Amino acid sequence: MKVLVPIKRVVDANVKVRVKPDNSGVDLNNVKMAVNPFCEIAIEEAVRLKEAGTASEVIAVAIGASVCAEQLRTCLALGADRAILIETDEDAQPLAIAKALAAIQEKESADLVIFGKQSIDADNSQTGQMFAALTGMAQATFASELTVADGKATVVREIDGGLQTIEVTLPAVVTTDLRLNEPRYASLPNIMKAKKKPMDTHSPADLGVDMAPTQEILSVEPPAERQAGITVESVDELVDKLRNEAKVIS
Amino acid sequence: MLAELHEILSPQRVLTDDASLAHYGRDWTRSYEVAPSAIVFPESAEEVASLVKWARATATALVPSGGRTGLSGGAVASNGEVVVSFERMNRILDFDAADGVVSVQAGVITQALQDFAQEKGLYYPVDFASSGSSHIGGNIATNAGGIKVIRYGLTRDWVAGLTVVTGAGEILKLNHALVKNATGYDLRHLFVGSEGTLGFVVEAQIQLTPAPAEQQVMVLGIERFTDIVAVLDHFKKTLPLSAFEFFSELALSYVTSHRDLPRPLQQPTAFYALLEFDEDRLDDASAAFEGCVEAGWVVDGVLSNSRAQSASLWQLREGISESIAPKTPYKNDVSVRIGDMESFIDETNALVTSAYPDFDVCWYGHIGDGNLHINILKPDSLASDVFHERCHEISPQIFAAVQKRDGSISAEHGVGLLKRDFLGFSRSDAERAAMAAIKTVFDPDGIMNPGKLLSE
Ligand SMILES: Cc1cc2nc3c(=O)[nH]c(=O)nc-3n(C[C@H](O)[C@H](O)[C@H](O)COP(=O)(O)OP(=O)(O)OC[C@H]3O[C@@H](n4cnc5c(N)ncnc54)[C@H](O)[C@@H]3O)c2cc1C
Numbered sequence: 069m070k071v072l073v074p075i076k077r078v079v080d081a082n083v084k085v086r087v088k089p090d091n092s093g094v095d096l097n098n099v100k101m102a103v104n105p106f107c108e109i110a111i112e113e114a115v116r117l118k119e120a121g122t123a124s125e126v127i128a129v130a131i132g133a134s135v136c137a138e139q140l141r142t143c144l145a146l147g148a149d150r151a152i153l154i155e156t157d158e159d160a161q162p163l164a165i166a167k168a169l170a171a172i173q174e175k176e177s178a179d180l181v182i183f184g185k186q187s188i189d190a191d192n193s194q195t196g197q198m199f200a201a202l203t204g205m206a207q208a209t210f211a212s213e214l215t216v217a218d219g220k221a222t223v224v225r226e227i228d229g230g231l232q233t234i235e236v237t238l239p240a241v242v243t244t245d246l247r248l249n250e251p252r253y254a255s256l257p258n259i260m261k262a263k264k265k266p267m268d269t270h271s272p273a274d275l276g277v278d279m280a281p282t283q284e285i286l287s288v289e290p291p292a293e294r295q296a297g298i299t300v301e302s303v304d305e306l307v308d309k310l311r312n313e314a315k316v317i318s
Numbered sequence: 319m320l321a322e323l324h325e326i327l328s329p330q331r332v333l334t335d336d337a338s339l340a341h342y343g344r345d346w347t348r349s350y351e352v353a354p355s356a357i358v359f360p361e362s363a364e365e366v367a368s369l370v371k372w373a374r375a376t377a378t379a380l381v382p383s384g385g386r387t388g389l390s391g392g393a394v395a396s397n398g399e400v401v402v403s404f405e406r407m408n409r410i411l412d413f414d415a416a417d418g419v420v421s422v423q424a425g426v427i428t429q430a431l432q433d434f435a436q437e438k439g440l441y442y443p444v445d446f447a448s449s450g451s452s453h454i455g456g457n458i459a460t461n462a463g464g465i466k467v468i469r470y471g472l473t474r475d476w477v478a479g480l481t482v483v484t485g486a487g488e489i490l491k492l493n494h495a496l497v498k499n500a501t502g503y504d505l506r507h508l509f510v511g512s513e514g515t516l517g518f519v520v521e522a523q524i525q526l527t528p529a530p531a532e533q534q535v536m537v538l539g540i541e542r543f544t545d546i547v548a549v550l551d552h553f554k555k556t557l558p559l560s561a562f563e564f565f566s567e568l569a570l571s572y573v574t575s576h577r578d579l580p581r582p583l584q585q586p587t588a589f590y591a592l593l594e595f596d597e598d599r600l601d602d603a604s605a606a607f608e609g610c611v612e613a614g615w616v617v618d619g620v621l622s623n624s625r626a627q628s629a630s631l632w633q634l635r636e637g638i639s640e641s642i643a644p645k646t647p648y649k650n651d652v653s654v655r656i657g658d659m660e661s662f663i664d665e666t667n668a669l670v671t672s673a674y675p676d677f678d679v680c681w682y683g684h685i686g687d688g689n690l691h692i693n694i695l696k697p698d699s700l701a702s703d704v705f706h707e708r709c710h711e712i713s714p715q716i717f718a719a720v721q722k723r724d725g726s727i728s729a730e731h732g733v734g735l736l737k738r739d740f741l742g743f744s745r746s747d748a749e750r751a752a753m754a755a756i757k758t759v760f761d762p763d764g765i766m767n768p769g770k771l772l773s774e
């Protein structure tokens with residue numbers, strides 16, 4: 069069984085993001101970048117399937133500028149067998165990404181495609197679903213448990229108010245939720261070995277996909293600053309403030 | 319006494335209830351009886367000076383008290399002393415952007431200073447597991463070290479100026495944050511590491527430094543204790559390190575179960591080293607790793623992929639002290655020069671394993687600074703006093719191994735009560751006599767933290 073894992077390069081989750089002074093976007097200058105945490109979970113899941121003997125090959129694929137090769141190398145170090153970079157300097161948006169990935173799937177015919185449920189930069193949660201629609205594959209989103217056997221994937225999904233278990237026939241698309249697994253650390257010997265693993269580069273044109281953005285960002289605003297808390301001197305003062313200022317008790 | 323104290327401080331800043339006496343009478347050590355007579359909370363240098371004058375007049379002993387995270391009993395009050403807590407002197411006073419110097423009151427929490435520096439786009443590099451509770455005043459009084467010493471040095475290196483109230487009740491302003499000042503004895507440095515025995519640190523001018531580059535963390539698996547030193551040496555020759563810490567498998571097993579953290583490596587190894595370095599030196603660090611593997615010193619290793627992973631790897635080191643705490647460990651904090659490390663490790667390891675075949679010994683520490691923490695864990699079946707007595711028997715032998723190498727019996731935790739009677743292993747008779755003479759200059763009546771560091 070072949071597993072394809074699309075991954076995204078994003079700002080490290082622990083970086084305090086700053087908006088550019090002209091409000092045109094987030095300042096990415098000299099900012100620590102990492103594999104999107106949900107994509108890291110997707111890679112981990114694919115590698116576990118391989119270690120369990122269920123999967124035979126794990127392919128990581130990224131779309132973006134040449135620096136995305138760094139994150140692909142990380143995925144190779146974590147256990148992917150090979151990597152594909154679709155290189156573009158365009159601001160890649162979900163539909164274009166889904167189309168480019170569908171073109172890759174056309175070539176690779178993976179049995180299982182594991183996406184992160186969303187990327188922590190724009191929080192769209194669209195790419196996996198659009199990809200499933202474009203390829204006509206079954207989809208099981210927000211997975212917190214995945215079992216693959218007999219040409220089927222059984223997926224426990226995190227849904228509002230509980231869990232839902234569904235079965236989909238392969239080939240299928242799965243998107244990962246936070247609780248699916250805890251990704252491992254990249255081992256240094258594997259990082260060394262990863263340098264020798266194959267990484268192919270395609271251009272969107274090779275794949276016949278137009279990456280030009282269809283949406284324009286007009287302005288990016290930082291959230292309102294949270295006000296610092298205060299220390300009150302007495303219980304009476306606290307009650308007074310809760311009643312008259314915060315108006316949370318009557 | 320209360321009436322007199324109330325003339326100096328408002329009544330709500332003088333506590334004598336049992337809970338407060340027990341709480342403020344001790345530091346992180348748990349083996350001393352505590353019996354202070356009052357806890358006071360001054361808010362200014364002048365109030366501290368008034369307290370000292372009162373103490374001199376009434377021959378009352380004073381114990382300076384910071385965040386009480388000290389590990390040597392330095393802030394313990396066992397003999398009816400008045401504890402002077404700096405909890406209410408916790409203001410950041412002033413920031414000089416041109417010099418990058420911040421003026422703080424002694425009771426500012428270490429982490430608050432770190433956060434302030436970050437807000438200014440700068441960095442305060444003294445950091446350790448207790449920095450969320452310890453005070454700058456306590457850090458200065460113990461010359462605290464921590465996890466970044468290999469690159470940034472100790473607290474002493476960041477103290478640009480001090481305001482102190484001596485045991486004579488005088489307010490001295492020392493060095494005024496000058497970079498150059500060749501006017502004789504630098505009294506500032508006498509107060510750094512003085513453990514509250516000369517006077518009170520009431521304010522400090524702290525030098526901040528530019529924020530470091532993005533950091534990367536590696537954890538390496540090492541089977542032989544002495545190879546850790548070879549690994550350190552090899553890495554240091556290849557790139558500048560921001561940290562080089564080590565811990566044993568026993569330490570790791572405590573911390574991973576206590577904090578529910580994943581293990582770093584697939585297979586356990588006897589020891590682990592944690593390294594931190596600038597991200598743009600990753601290629602050099604990887605080359606150094608390969609060199610260590612080829613030499614047979616390192617069997618495996620991991621690299622953090624993200625800040626979250628760096629933080630989890632750091633927890634493996636920083637969480638040790640807390641996770642072994644239920645075993646009431648007997649702690650030794652010693653240092654030797656890096657060149658003497660290997661033979662010292664061999665000797666103490668042999669000593670400890672032969673003396674304590676039935677005890678678990680947990681090794682960790684800032685090995686990049688030649689600093690080892692040797693923690694002997696109390697078996698559950700053993701009574702506390704029996705356990706301590708047996709540990710006390712071996713200490714002089716460990717200290718003799720330290721002395722043979724001109725090392726220190728207290729690398730960074732201070733002397734306090736815990737190491738006082740062993741000071742002779744690191745300081746000669748003449749040196750201790752000079753220390754005692756210096757104390758009488760600043761503390762003529764012996765009211766400042768008596769019985770700590772030096773015998774009364
Ligand atoms: C989990 C843990 C990890 C630690 N790790 C490290 C480490 O890596 N490196 C390290 O160096 N230490 C470490 N320590 C020890 C401790 O945190 C440091 O010694 C710290 O500097 C003590 O600061 P404090 O404010 O808690 O001082 P306290 O414990 O309150 O006092 C320490 C000494 O300073 C004196 N003192 C306090 N305030 C003043 C003042 N304003 N004027 C004059 N004297 C004063 C006290 O009388 C006492 O002698 C650790 C402790 C813990 C619990």
